[in-house]
Amino acid sequence: MLDEAGFYLVDKRGRRPGPLEGREVQRDVLNEITDFHSLELKRLVATLRPEGLLEWLVVSHEAIVAHQAFRELQVPSELACFSTAPRTVERVAKEMPETAQAAIASRFLIEYVTGQPPSGLRPMSLAIYDRLLALASEIFNKGSLSDIVHHELAQPDMSILGSKRLGVDPETVHQTGRERYLGVQAGVELERRMSDFGRVWEPRPERTEPPEELRELDDAVEIELGIKLTDLVSFHMEVVNAGFRRDGEPKIAAFDELRAELIDELGWPEARVDTALELSTLTPRDDFWRPSLPFLPRDVYPWRFDRRLSYSRRPLIHRHGAGADEVLWGTRHLFAASRYFFGVVTNGRLQADSVELKRLMTARRTAEAREFNDRVAQLLDEHDDSLVKTRVTKFGRTRIEKARGQLISDIDVLVADRRRRQLLLIETKDLAVARTPAELAHELRELYRGEKGRTAAVDRLLEVASWVQARRQQVLDSLGLSTKDAKRWRVRPLVVVDQELLTPYLYEGTVPTLSYRSLADRLASGRLP
Numbered sequence: 001m002l003d004e005a006g007f008y009l010v011d012k013r014g015r016r017p018g019p020l021e022g023r024e025v026q027r028d029v030l031n032e033i034t035d036f037h038s039l040e041l042k043r044l045v046a047t048l049r050p051e052g053l054l055e056w057l058v059v060s061h062e063a064i065v066a067h068q069a070f071r072e073l074q075v076p077s078e079l080a081c082f083s084t085a086p087r088t089v090e091r092v093a094k095e096m097p098e099t100a101q102a103a104i105a106s107r108f109l110i111e112y113v114t115g116q117p118p119s120g121l122r123p124m125s126l127a128i129y130d131r132l133l134a135l136a137s138e139i140f141n142k143g144s145l146s147d148i149v150h151h152e153l154a155q156p157d158m159s160i161l162g163s164k165r166l167g168v169d170p171e172t173v174h175q176t177g178r179e180r181y182l183g184v185q186a187g188v189e190l191e192r193r194m195s196d197f198g199r200v201w202e203p204r205p206e207r208t209e210p211p212e213e214l215r216e217l218d219d220a221v222e223i224e225l226g227i228k229l230t231d232l233v234s235f236h237m238e239v240v241n242a243g244f245r246r247d248g249e250p251k252i253a254a255f256d257e258l259r260a261e262l263i264d265e266l267g268w269p270e271a272r273v274d275t276a277l278e279l280s281t282l283t284p285r286d287d288f289w290r291p292s293l294p295f296l297p298r299d300v301y302p303w304r305f306d307r308r309l310s311y312s313r314r315p316l317i318h319r320h321g322a323g324a325d326e327v328l329w330g331t332r333h334l335f336a337a338s339r340y341f342f343g344v345v346t347n348g349r350l351q352a353d354s355v356e357l358k359r360l361m362t363a364r365r366t367a368e369a370r371e372f373n374d375r376v377a378q379l380l381d382e383h384d385d386s387l388v389k390t391r392v393t394k395f396g397r398t399r400i401e402k403a404r405g406q407l408i409s410d411i412d413v414l415v416a417d418r419r420r421r422q423l424l425l426i427e428t429k430d431l432a433v434a435r436t437p438a439e440l441a442h443e444l445r446e447l448y449r450g451e452k453g454r455t456a457a458v459d460r461l462l463e464v465a466s467w468v469q470a471r472r473q474q475v476l477d478s479l480g481l482s483t484k485d486a487k488r489w490r491v492r493p494l495v496v497v498d499q500e501l502l503t504p505y506l507y508e509g510t511v512p513t514l515s516y517r518s519l520a521d522r523l524a525s526g527r528l529p
Contacts, residue, residue, distance in 0.1 A: 001037070001134055006164030008036045020158040023149050029158070030146035033166065034139055038289070041135045044128070045113055047120040054317060054328055056124045057113060058250040061106040061311075062330040068099060069332070076197040079190065092190065105136035107311040108302040112136075114317050115288040115300075115309075136302070143303040151441035213364070214346075220357040221345060226275045229345055231268075235276040236338035238265050239316065243331040255318065255325040281316040281327070282309070305439060306344055306351060312337050365430075372430035372516075376496050377413045379520060380426075387416040387479060395478035400467055408467060409460040413496075416479055421489045423468060423475065427461045427511075430498045447495065447513075458495065458511045465493045 009015040013032055020026050075092055082088045109132050122128070145168070148154055157169035210218075210230065218228040225232070242261055243251035253261075262273050285291060291300060291309060299309040307313065315337035317328040344350050348361040348368075373390055381388040392411040393399060400408050415424035431443065450456035468475055473486040483489075495513040514522070 001040075001138060002165050003163075004040070005033045005036055005138075006160070006166060009033070009160060009166065010164045015160055017160045017162055017164065020160065023152070023155055026155070026158050027146050027149045029160075029166065030142050030149065034142045034146065037135050037138045037142065041112065041132070041139065042116070042288075044132065044135070045116060045118050047122045048118045048128070049121055049123055050118050053118065053124055054110070054113060054319060055250055055252075056129070057106070057110050058317070058328055058330045058333075060129065061103070061110060062249060062332050064099070064103050064106055065330070065332040065336055068103065071095075071099070072193060073197070073200065075190070076194045079194065089190070101137060101140075102133065104140055104302060105133045108136045108140065109133065110311050110317070111282060111300070111302075111309065112288060114282040114319075115285050117284050117319070140302045143301060147303060147438060148440075151438060153440055153444070216360060217345065217364075220354070220360045224350075224352055224354045224357040225279060227272060227279065229342065231272065232276055232279065233338055233342055234266065235262070235273070236280070236315075236334060238262055239280075239329060240331050240334055241265070243329060243334070250328050250330045253327050254321075255327050258327050277316070280314055281318045282311065282314045283318045284320070306349060308351075312340050369428070369430045372498050373412050373428045376426065376428050376516065376519070379516075379523065380413065380415050380424075383523060385417060385419040387418070387481070389414045389479075395471070395475045398471070398474065398478075400464055408463050411464060416476070416481055418481065421485075423472070423489055423491045425461060425465050425468065425491065425493045427457050427493070427495045428497075429457065429495060458493075461493045461495070461511060465491050 009029065009032065010017065015029065020029055078088065078092065145156075149156070159167045161167045214230070218230055221227070221229040221232075227235075239258075239262070242253065242258060242265075246253065259273060259277065262268075262277075263270055266273065289300060290297060295309055298304050299307045301307070302310075311333070315329060315334045319326045319328060348365050350357070350361070352358045352361060377388050377390045380386060389411075390413055392414045393407065400410070402408055411425050412428040413424075413426035415426065416422075417424060429447065431446075445451045445454075445456065447457050450459060469491045472489050472491065476483055476486050476489065493511045495511055496516060496519055497513060498516050
C-alpha cells in the first residue's frame with residue numbers, strides 16, 4: 001500500500017520526488033493519500049458479497065475485545081512470573097498499542113460497511129480482511145498526521161522518495177516526544193494492570209442508590225439526549241441479556257422483534273425505547289464521509305475522539321434484510337461501549353449542546369480540579385520542614401496583582417521548604433488525557449502556548465514567580481518564616497498534572513511538568529522537586 005500511494009502521488013497527482021516544504025504542502029499530500037486509501041476502501045468493499053460480511057466483521061471485533069480483556073488478566077501474571085526475563089516488559093509494552101490500533105481499524109471497518117452496504121459477489125476471506133484492516137489503519141494514521149501538521153504540533157521532514165513512496169523522518173519533535181511518552185505511559189499502564197489485578201477477585205459490592213451527583217447528571221443528560229444516562233446503560237445491559245438469550249455470534253434479531261422484546265423486558269414506554277435505539281444504532285447512509293445534519297464530518301473521521309457516529313457510541317447495527325430489517329450486535333463490544341459512554345459522560349468529555357449539561361460539566365470539572373489541588377497539597381504536606389498552603393491570592397494584605405490592580409493568578413499550591421530555602425509555586429492541572437491531535441493542540445494552548453486573548457498557564461505561573469521573587473522578604477514574613485537572608489531563598493515554578501500527558505514531551509518549556517505519580521515517586525525517594 002505504501003507503493004500504491006506513492007504511485008498515486010507521482011503518476012496521478014503529478015507530485016515530483018523531493019522534499020515537501022511547508023505545512024500546507026505537507027497537509028495537502030497527507031490528505032491526498034488519505035483520500036486515495038478511502039477510495040481504495042470504497043472500491044474493495046463495493047466488490048464484496050453482503051451475505052455474512054457484517055457477521056464476519058462483528059465476530060472478528062469480538063475476538064479483539066475478548067483478547068484485550070484476557071490480556072488485562074494475563075499480563076499481571078506474566079510480569080509477576082517473568083519480569084526478570086529479557087524483553088518481557090518490552091514485548092508487553094509494544095503489544096498494547098498494536099492491539100489498540102487493531103481495535104481502532106476493526107471498529108472503523110464496521111462503521112464503513114454499515115454505512116455503505118456492498119452489493120458485490122466476492123466472498124470475504126482472511127486476505128481481504130487483512131487488506132481492509134491495513135487500509136483502515138492507514139486512513140487513521142495519515143489523517144492523524146495531517147491533523148498534527150495542521151495544529152502545528154510538529155512539522156516533520158517529509159519527502160517523496162525516489163521509489164515514489166512518501167518518506168517521513170521519525171526524528172521529529174512529535175515522534176521523538178511521542179516515543180518517550182509512550183515508554184512512560186506503558187509503564188503506567190502496566191502498573192495499573194498490576195494494581196487492579198486483585199480487585200477482579202473481590203466480591204462485588206451490593207447495589208446501592210446512585211449518588212446525588214449522578215441523579216443531577218441524569219437530569220442534564222435527559223435534556224441533552226432525551227433519555228437519562230442510567231436508563232441508557234440499563235438499555236444496553238438489557239440488549240446484552242437479549243444476546244445471551246440467542247445462540248451464536250454475532251447476535252441477530254429482527255428489528256421489530258427486538259424492539260418489542262425490550263419494551264416488554266424494560267417495562268418502558270415505546271418512545272423511550274425508540275430513543276435509546278436511535279442513539280445506539282448505526283444505520284446505512286448515502287454518503288459515508290458527509291453525513292446529514294445534525295452530524296458533521298468530524299463525527300465519521302476515525303482519528304477524532306467521541307464521534308457521534310462511531311461504533312463505540314452506536315454499538316448496534318441496523319441492516320436491511322430480505323424479509324425484515326435486522327439488528328446485529330456483539331455482546332462483548334456492547335458491554336465495553338456502554339462502559340465507554342458512561343465514562344465519557346461522567347468524566348465531562350461529552351460534547352454537550354444544552355446549557356444545562358454544559359453548566360453541570362463545568363461545575364464537575366471545577367470540583368475535580370479543586371479536589372486534585374488539595375490532593376497535591378496533602379501529598380507535599382506529609383513531608384517535614386515544609387509549609388504548604390493552597391489557593392494563595394495574597395501575602396498579608398498584598399494581593400498578587402499587576403500594576404493596575406488586576407490579579408495575575410492565584411497559586412494553587414505554595415510550598416515553603418525551610419531546609420532547602422525554596423519557595424515552590426505549583427500550578428495543578430486535572431486534565432483528561434488528550435487522545436487526538438486536536439485535543440493535544442488544545443492542551444498545548446492551555447498549558448504552554450496560550451492563544452489570542454488568553455495567557456498560557458505556564459506564562460501566568462512565571463509572572464507570579466517573578467512577582468514573588470521581587471517580594472521574597474514580604475512573602476516569608478507573611479508565612480511566619482522571617483529571616484535576614486531572604487535573598488538566598490529560591491523561587492521555583494512547577495506544573496503538576498493528574499496523569500502522564502503527551503504535551504510535556506512535545507514542548508520544551510521553561511517550567512518543568514510532573515505527573516502526580518512522578519511527584520509521589522520523587523517524594524517517596526526523598527528527591528523533592
